[in-house]
Amino acid sequence: xxxxxxxxxxxxxxxxxxKQSAWHKSHSSAKSSSQxxxxxxxxxxxxxxxxxxxxxxxxxDLQSKVKTAYGQLLTMFYTNTEISIPILNQSDLEKAIxxxxxxxxxxxxxxYLCKENPTPPGSPQGPPHG
Amino acid sequence: SVAxxxxxxxxxxxxQELLQDYMSLLKTRLKTEELKQFALLLRQYRTSISVxxxxxxxxxLYREERKFLMAGMRPFIPEKDSQYFESFLESIGVDGNGI
Numbered sequence: 001x002x003x004x005x006x007x008x009x010x011x012x013x014x015x016x017x018x019k020q021s022a023w024h025k026s027h028s029s030a031k032s033s034s035q036x037x038x039x040x041x042x043x044x045x046x047x048x049x050x051x052x053x054x055x056x057x058x059x060x061d062l063q064s065k066v067k068t069a070y071g072q073l074l075t076m077f078y079t080n081t082e083i084s085i086p087i088l089n090q091s092d093l094e095k096a097i098x099x100x101x102x103x104x105x106x107x108x109x110x111x112y113l114c115k116e117n118p119t120p121p122g123s124p125q126g127p128p129h130g
Numbered sequence: 131s132v133a134x135x136x137x138x139x140x141x142x143x144x145x146q147e148l149l150q151d152y153m154s155l156l157k158t159r160l161k162t163e164e165l166k167q168f169a170l171l172l173r174q175y176r177t178s179i180s181v182x183x184x185x186x187x188x189x190x191l192y193r194e195e196r197k198f199l200m201a202g203m204r205p206f207i208p209e210k211d212s213q214y215f216e217s218f219l220e221s222i223g224v225d226g227n228g229i
Contacts, residue, residue, distance in 0.1 A: 001170075007157070007169075009173060010169045010172055011153055013175075014206045015206075017172075017207060018141055018205055021205055021206060021207055023204060098151070102204060
């Protein structure tokens with residue numbers, strides 16, 4: 001088996017498992033998450049706020065809500081216990097939403113907010129992990 | 131109504147994107163030999179070995195520094211095995227999204 005064959009085999013078997021998964025059942029039904037709001041939990045300088053945002057979540061709309069809530073444009077980071085990923089555009093936001101949707105243990109999209117010109121995660125001024 | 135067989139079910143666009151994302155992650159995190167081992171292990175999980183054995187061998191393959199990749203396997207685990215898989219993740223200290 002060469003690498004290409006291995007990758008094809010992996011893709012086929014992952015897809016097969018996905019068809020039988022609880023995740024796929026919940027995301028392909030008529031009452032899928034595409035018809036519900038996304039619960040977004042912002043954290044800025046220790047203060048937390050929760051808002052509901054209708055799907056599909058738009059990056060500029062989310063930025064606008066941040067500006068309304070905090071009076072300034074802030075840089076957004078998607079966070080969980082392991083990682084912090086900057087959300088700089090619609091594509092980053094959609095990836096974060098996918099991570100949220102595929103984890104039944106997460107109820108909110110956790111967004112850590114920093115002032116412009118963010119420092120890397122893990123640094124004293126960067127977003128914390130976890 | 132007739133129940134759909136596995137071959138009749140297609141995965142949704144968001145599921146396809148999730149699959150693509152995980153494949154991309156595997157390609158960047160695993161070496162060629164490890165990808166082959168993973169392919170073999172997945173095939174064995176589908177055809178012969180138990181979820182218990184699959185989890186143990188997958189953890190060995192990913193090793194401690196990449197065990198977070200196991201959490202990304204959640205959407206690909208058949209429903210009948212999901213409870214065991216979640217317990218296994220918890221037992222090795224992997225929670226949240228992992229990826």
